[in-house]
Amino acid sequence: MYDVAIIGTGPAGLSAALNLKLHNKSILWLGSPALSRKVGLSEAIANYPGMETLSGADLNARFTAQIAAAGLEITDRLVTNILPDDSGFSLLGGNDFYQAKTVLLAIGSAGPKALEGEEALLGRGVSYCATCDGFLYKGKTIAILCTDPQYHHEVEYLAQLAGKAYLYTPYKEEVPEGAGLERLPFPIRAIRGEGRVESVLLGDGSDRAVDGVFLLRNSVAPATLLPGLELEGPHIRTARNLSTNIPGCFAAGDCTGRPYQVAKAVGEGNIAAHSILEYLGK
Numbered sequence: 001m002y003d004v005a006i007i008g009t010g011p012a013g014l015s016a017a018l019n020l021k022l023h024n025k026s027i028l029w030l031g032s033p034a035l036s037r038k039v040g041l042s043e044a045i046a047n048y049p050g051m052e053t054l055s056g057a058d059l060n061a062r063f064t065a066q067i068a069a070a071g072l073e074i075t076d077r078l079v080t081n082i083l084p085d086d087s088g089f090s091l092l093g094g095n096d097f098y099q100a101k102t103v104l105l106a107i108g109s110a111g112p113k114a115l116e117g118e119e120a121l122l123g124r125g126v127s128y129c130a131t132c133d134g135f136l137y138k139g140k141t142i143a144i145l146c147t148d149p150q151y152h153h154e155v156e157y158l159a160q161l162a163g164k165a166y167l168y169t170p171y172k173e174e175v176p177e178g179a180g181l182e183r184l185p186f187p188i189r190a191i192r193g194e195g196r197v198e199s200v201l202l203g204d205g206s207d208r209a210v211d212g213v214f215l216l217r218n219s220v221a222p223a224t225l226l227p228g229l230e231l232e233g234p235h236i237r238t239a240r241n242l243s244t245n246i247p248g249c250f251a252a253g254d255c256t257g258r259p260y261q262v263a264k265a266v267g268e269g270n271i272a273a274h275s276i277l278e279y280l281g282k
Ligand SMILES: Cc1cc2nc3c(=O)[nH]c(=O)nc-3n(C[C@H](O)[C@H](O)[C@H](O)COP(=O)(O)OP(=O)(O)OC[C@H]3O[C@@H](n4cnc5c(N)ncnc54)[C@H](O)[C@@H]3O)c2cc1C
Pocket: 007, 008, 009, 010, 011, 012, 013, 030, 031, 032, 035, 036, 037, 038, 039, 041, 042, 043, 044, 045, 046, 047, 077, 078, 079, 080, 106, 107, 108, 109, 218, 219, 220, 225, 252, 253, 254, 255, 259, 260, 261, 262, 263, 265
């Protein structure tokens, strides 16, 4: 049982992790070791006190060095479900369960809205994890939505297994190529099926018959992640100390609202860490 599970490896998660580490708390830090794609995309960050203008890629490189120097470890998992229980929280990341007394959601701005049919068909042909469920689709037809190039190795893995794989990516970077892999020209709008996935509906109104759908995203909608979490529009509702409506669950950074800025994310990560210390001390 960890003192705290931090979800998200952007500036908010890092700021909280550094502070909680200084207070000797046991930390489970879940997210991508590649850190925030959003930070990495920023051409120039010119408004962070104490630092000359630098690119987001350079800032991420500094974060990586700081993480190593602080002895912090990142567990490379996308968290798909959090359940409050008597002793704190159970978290599902990939195929693994974790337990923590408190949770910090540092998951970035407004996670994706679930696709129509996604929640109803989850586990019935809809999967978030290629490694966990890919083998079920050997020789079959699947659709893949991939929202981050960091998952291209999973796309390749799925394409090798499946007989046919339709791929949609919302970005322009090159995607893996291979026999049986077809890039879709229109986004996936809905997942359809009676009790099991049967097809995906595309943005042009056409559909493709599929046996399964893999959603390889770098985030999960907050309401799907932690059912019962109060939202304010697309953001997580928090008090001034960054507690949410669920006792022991805190939120920081872009996920709590605008402005979407590194300085605000870092500041909130710091506040949330101190609120978590206070909560654990009670
Ligand atoms: C192009 C661009 C330019 C920008 N320029 C600037 C600028 O000049 N100055 C400035 O201050 N800000 C800038 N920003 C904004 C800045 O990048 C964000 O405000 C900042 O990254 C927010 O930090 P965060 O930690 O809240 O969220 P993020 O940086 O978004 O990090 C959240 C992390 O959590 C991960 N995550 C989400 N859900 C899960 C889950 N379920 N399980 C595991 N991990 C999960 C995400 O993959 C992500 O890595 C820019 C943003 C963009 C896109």
